[in-house]
Amino acid sequence: MASPVQKLRAMLEDKDKIVVCPGVFDGLTARIALNNGFECLYMTGAGTTMSRLGMPDLGVATLNDMRDHAGMIANLDRRVPLIADADTGYGGALMVGRTTEQYIQAGVAGFHLEDQVVNKRCGHLKNKEIVDEDVYMSRIRAAVNARTKVGQDIVIIARTDALQMLGYEAAISRLKNAIKIGADVAFLEGIISKEQAKEACEELAPTPVLLNMVDGGVTPHFTVAEAKETGFQIIIYPAFALGPVYRAVTAAAKELKETGDNANAVADISGMGPRELFMVCGLKEAMEFDIAAGGSAYTNGV
Known part of the structure; x- marks a missing residue:
């Protein structure tokens, strides 16, 4: 069976294809995306920060936070590649190299590195700070060298946030130089028009080229078909699960607080008791594995 990295590279080699990646932030949202047949997933850094730490995307998540989360998601189904946010690489060149090695060991198929300062912020917020280009190139070079050192593959996605602060020409120049060093994919963050895209x-x-589709951000809305027609080969949806979860849980919380009941929230998932929800997360496969190994805990079902 081809490895997740090999699968991702094969997708990128097909110039008639666009890789659609729903943004997931925990095991449940990843399982839902997998069960709906997506061929690639994206682990959102903002979602990871919010779900693991309960904090905004302001550069507070560490390598350990991100690696552990990415490893869990990547290994739910090894047939499906995972692209993960790696922020700034979490330090200087040595730390970026360690991040690369750790992501490879975790089973991540591809990751993106950016040129913000270590105390970064979401790419669709204002007043981002950008490091000098030589610092950014050292990050990309460290990732490329670490990949060579361990002798295992990972797709390196060069992201620049320089568009807002330095302008289009400077941002494109940074991406071109990152590609010369060995980056595999270009990611221009904060695109402001379809013409610019x-x-x-x-x-x-x-x-x-990767498109970051953040509805409500600075980038105009693209459908998958429009993104493909424009020339993008990857489109990620960081808020794919965050928005729906926020709206649904907020409505349920409001109902329970105001009425003392959550009947309407329960009605929305009618027929989904604990067993059915566990099925979403692989209960059937777990039972079959136990029986095949000679176990008897689930012989009569659950």
């Missing part, structure tokens, strides 16, 4: 894809070709 098309120009970037054309300038960076034949390198695959």
